[in-house]
Amino acid sequence: MLQPNFIKENKERVLEGLKKRNFTDAHLLDEIIDLDQRRKDIQSESDHLQSSVNKSSKEIGMLFKQGKKDEASVIQEQVKTWKAKITELNTEADDVKTRLQDALLNVPNVPHPSVPAGNTDEDNEVYQAWEKPFPTLHDGKKPHWELMEEYDIIDLKLGVKVTGAGFPVYKGKGAKLQRALISYFLDKADEAGYLEYIPPHMVNEASARGTGQLPDKEGQMYHATQDDLYLIPTAEVPITNIYRDVILKEDDFPVKMTGYTPCFRREAGSYGAHVRGLNRVHQFDKVEIVRVEHPDKSYAALEEMIKHVGGLLDELGLPYRILRLCGGDLGFTSALTFDFETYSAAQERWLEVSSVSNFETFQSNRLKLRFKDKDNKKHLAHTLNGSALALPRIMATILENYQTPDGIIIPEVLRPYTRFDKID
């Protein structure tokens, strides 16, 4: 969420930036500026009256002590009229604040200058292409959903029986490979200096609001209504919220956190042939990296995160490319996002396996995540996060790219974790 003052002081810049994501509602920005001004005016008027009330109340106290009841009751009458006016102002203030909040929630983050304009994923910029050849597979190559069944390692039908569509059951070597990937990713994050967390897998409303899942993506989360808790769609939510309402010191930076969690997404409205197998599921595993940074350092941090994710894919030996998302494809809360896609050689498609973003102050404003500078002045910190990595499509790509007529070869780096080198 942007700050009204920021919008007011940078209106042209904000509007110019938002054009890249097809947001052209200058009227909404004006409304925000007006509502914020009105909010201040009401506040100011109400404060003045309250000040008079407070003074008079003290006076009444004194008069009572002195036994001057008559004088006191005269003032009491006056105070009552002030109070009525204050009540009136507060009612208006509530209304103005609600409208201001609603308006602010409809303004997406301002894209970074490097974000290309565009509407769809067609307009994303290839930031780093794959220069080497793709794996060449044998003639009997199969997509991962067939391999899963053939080797009996991931069972979607069983998931349907136990839960429903999109809840895969991992079995035997499939389960072990999954666990190996999680351990490998966590170990790499640990080596890179990220502090490991195992956060709750459900969050309250305040947390879902803090990272922007609410109210923007209400329908995408599973909601346990009886306790009003949400199943997390990503570890970003509980982990980033660790720093909600926190004021850091400058030398607390950088804050680097990681965590493995299952992720739950309703994926309402997604369907079609391209979501077969593991391409899109309701529950999946992911290792996330999250950072809280000084505004001057956040883009260097983003760079570092891109290298980290790229390093994982290099070690796994998976072909990948990096995209800089265009304005239209950029998430509501993000200023700059890079997507990683691996090439799945049997499907002959690119699959998104990671998304690394800088939210600048958009999240921290909602989170009230700030730091004090040397002069003790408070500023909003920058937050970033990235998948490192999301498991299902990595699994899919490994199964497809490493298939041979005799089985699926396990990438070298995972063997210490799997303790087998082939699925057959």
Next chain:
RNA sequence: GGAGGAGUGGCAGAGCGGUUGAAUGCACCGGUCUUGAAAACCGGCAUACUCGAGAGGGUAUCGGGGGUUCGAAUCCCUCCUCCUCCGCCA
């Protein structure tokens, strides 16, 4: 789930309708003293919003929200959290 008790500043802990944003102690920061340190002494030390060029001012905040009152940390309602006991349980 049932019955009790409790939530006050960074921590500890007073206050229980009227100069209380809140005593006191500890911690912290600055100063005096000291060759240096400690001790002692003096001073400072919350957050948010807002007005002001600034100095500074106003308002709100004693777990959250609502209410009573001219006035609430103090009374009432409600929610949350923690502690003790009972029940259930991985």
